[in-house]
Amino acid sequence: MKAVRLGDVIKIHHGWAFPGSGFGTDAELPQLITPGNFEPGGSFVRRVKSFSGEFPSAFILEPGDLVVSMTDLSKEGATLGKPAIVPSDGIFLHNQRIGKVEILDESALDKNYLKALFLTGEFHRQILSTATGSTVRHTSPGRIYEFCHSLPELEAQRAIGEVLGALDDKIAANRKVCVSLRGLQGSIWSRASRSLPHIPLIELAPPRLGGTPARSSPELWGGGTPWASVRDMTGADLGVILSTAETITIKAAQPERLRPVPAGSVFLTARGTVGEVAVAGVDCACNQSAYAFIPQAGKSAALRLALEGAVAGLISRAHGSVFSTITTSTLADVEVPNFYDGSTRRAVSELEVLEERVVTGLKENVSLARTRDELLPLLMSGKVGVKDAERAAEDVL
Numbered sequence: 001m002k003a004v005r006l007g008d009v010i011k012i013h014h015g016w017a018f019p020g021s022g023f024g025t026d027a028e029l030p031q032l033i034t035p036g037n038f039e040p041g042g043s044f045v046r047r048v049k050s051f052s053g054e055f056p057s058a059f060i061l062e063p064g065d066l067v068v069s070m071t072d073l074s075k076e077g078a079t080l081g082k083p084a085i086v087p088s089d090g091i092f093l094h095n096q097r098i099g100k101v102e103i104l105d106e107s108a109l110d111k112n113y114l115k116a117l118f119l120t121g122e123f124h125r126q127i128l129s130t131a132t133g134s135t136v137r138h139t140s141p142g143r144i145y146e147f148c149h150s151l152p153e154l155e156a157q158r159a160i161g162e163v164l165g166a167l168d169d170k171i172a173a174n175r176k177v178c179v180s181l182r183g184l185q186g187s188i189w190s191r192a193s194r195s196l197p198h199i200p201l202i203e204l205a206p207p208r209l210g211g212t213p214a215r216s217s218p219e220l221w222g223g224g225t226p227w228a229s230v231r232d233m234t235g236a237d238l239g240v241i242l243s244t245a246e247t248i249t250i251k252a253a254q255p256e257r258l259r260p261v262p263a264g265s266v267f268l269t270a271r272g273t274v275g276e277v278a279v280a281g282v283d284c285a286c287n288q289s290a291y292a293f294i295p296q297a298g299k300s301a302a303l304r305l306a307l308e309g310a311v312a313g314l315i316s317r318a319h320g321s322v323f324s325t326i327t328t329s330t331l332a333d334v335e336v337p338n339f340y341d342g343s344t345r346r347a348v349s350e351l352e353v354l355e356e357r358v359v360t361g362l363k364e365n366v367s368l369a370r371t372r373d374e375l376l377p378l379l380m381s382g383k384v385g386v387k388d389a390e391r392a393a394e395d396v397l
Contacts, residue, residue: 001152007145009109011102012068014141015059015094022053030091033061033098038069038079041369042119043171044087045237046179051093061100063088066111068118070139071097077137081127081144083118085168099141110154112161119373120380123147159386160379163393167372171365178238178361181354188354189305192347196337201310204340205293205303207268207331210286211257213248223249225260226284230269233278233290239304240362241267242281253285260285261292264300266307268293270326274318275311279304281359291331301351302339310334371396 018032029050036047061067065086072080083101086092094100103109117123126147131137151157201207210228213220226244233241253259260283269276271289279300286292295303313334318324339348375392378384384392 001150003148003150004108005145006147006149007142009104009151010114010145011104012099012141012144013094013102015096015098015100016056017096018051018055018093019053022051024050024052026050026052030060030093032093032095033067033084033086034095035069035071035073035079035097038082038084040078040082041373042083042115043168043369044084046175055093059094061086061092061094064111066101066115067094068099068101068144069097070099072137075135075137077128077131080131080137081118081124081139083115085115087172099144107154109151110157110161112165113157116161116164116376116380117149119376121377123149156386160389163379163386163389164372164376167368167375167393167396171368171372174361174365174368175237178358181358181361182238185301185305185351185354188347188350189302192344193306193309193337193339196339196341196344198335199338200332201306201334201336202332204306204336204338205266205295207291207293207328208261209257209270209328210288210290210292211255212287213252213258217252220249220252221246223247223252225250225253226282227258228267228278228280228284228286228290230271230273230276230287230289233267233269233286234273234276236278237362237365238358239276239278240281240359241278241284242362242366244284248285257288258285261294264295266293266295266300266304267291268307268314268326272324274324274326275315277304277307277311279355279359281362291326296340298352299339299348301355302344302348304355305351306336306339310336368396 025048027048029052032049032051034049037045039045063086066083067086068081068083069079103111127139127143130143131139225248227246227248228241228244232244248258261280263280263282265280267278267286268291269289270291293303314326314330317330317333318326371392375389379389
């Protein structure tokens with residue numbers, strides 16, 4: 001192995017400062033890549049942030065480009081310096097807070113291996129230790145260049161990259177299927193709900209506001225009950241919450257507001273970031289910045305779609321001079337299609353079958369990502385050989 005300094009084998013290019021006047025949410029327009037498109041495991045997270053203005057063509061990214069996040073809006077810096085591969089199914093733009101990685105000598109360094117290197121704990125620890133900013137964390141090309149690593153031969157790099165890449169490819173394929181299923185759900189709901197009578201939302205599923213255990217009581221935190229914050233809801237892949245940043249104990253979950261709601265329940269963010277809809281993929285409690293709606297059995301997807309359709313009206317009625325807030329009185333004024341109507345029985349059933357397939361696919365992705373993340377340090381350190389890693393990957397592919 002040959003010890004190299006990253007600055008000797010790669011160059012990182014800064015993006016362009018796209019003016020905010022062109023920002024939007026049109027999925028058909030070119031999409032800006034922002035720190036929100038990165039996740040700790042190296043997958044590309046889909047978030048619609050379009051740009052409609054003029055820009056230099058040099059800042060159109062190519063499919064397969066390797067990019068890194070140079071800014072992280074969280075104190076933890078979980079995605080600072082993390083990589084992603086630019087997808088091939090759209091036009092993506094190189095934003096100023098993102099670095100585009102150029103490999104200077106492809107006969108010495110493999111792109112997939114480099115992506116894996118960016119995901120190692122050793123690299124991330126160095127990036128965090130040299131980062132600037134306390135609330136918003138920043139790194140730079142110069143700080144990334146200073147990382148040193150012993151590179152194996154190119155053939156070994158490619159083998160490691162292929163094993164980890166196969167898991168990433170499966171994750172991407174699963175997600176693409178899930179996105180298609182969600183699109184199909186939207187079409188079914190649009191047809192089925194068109195002629196339905198509208199009734200108050202709270203008659204279909206009464207809202208339940210969540211709560212927060214006392215921070216001064218450590219015995220209430222760190223248990224086995226997921227506790228969803230607004231950040232968990234807005235960051236959940238396809239809006240399905242499978243895990244949360246914090247958990248609470250059984251003791252903490254005794255008050256009704258903190259009792260976990262069953263999987264399939266639908267959350268609506270009500271304060272600060274208002275109007276985001278998410279689904280509990282597992283039994284889950286939530287904080288006081290969100291309402292939980294517990295549907296009748298087999299009607300989770302219909303409830304989610306009804307709530308999503310009501311969001312614009314809810315936001316327009318939100319109150320608050322500092323933070324927008326959706327109150328129970330706001331919810332009482334909102335009407336949605338009555339999907340309990342017997343005429344929708346077949347459509348509601350189809351929606352639920354598709355929802356189960358989406359949740360199953362996302363859960364499989366969690367398992368795939370866990371395998372990838374477990375193999376990564378073992379492969380990079382040489383503790384596990386490529387053949388052994390291939391067998392482990394085959395067990396979950």
